[in-house]
Amino acid sequence: MLLTKNLRLKAISGKLVPKFVKPFRVLNRVGSLTYHLYLPDKYDRLYNIFPISLLKLYIYRVGQEPLPIPELENDKEWEVEEIRDKRQINNETR
DSSP, X not given: OEEOTTOOBOOSOGGGSOSEEOOXXXXXXXXXXXXXXXXXXXXXXXXXXXXXXXXXXXXXXXXXXXXXXXXXXXXXXXXXXXXXXXOEETTXXX
């Protein structure tokens, strides 16, 4: 199961967001502390390699179904029309 700590999920309140989301299949181990997960199309914007600190072992219980996958927030993309000003730090123009 994946920890939702760093995921921006659609929710009414932060208290109502589930702490972990659905168990995902581990495809392979990438490093000593990272795993490659199979994520559904709903989460295609996420990078699918996660550190072990964000994962939790899922223990199947008879008669208990996993929670549905929550939606991610829609991040709006902004386009820069023009640069109006510049600043100087340590005699360098940025």
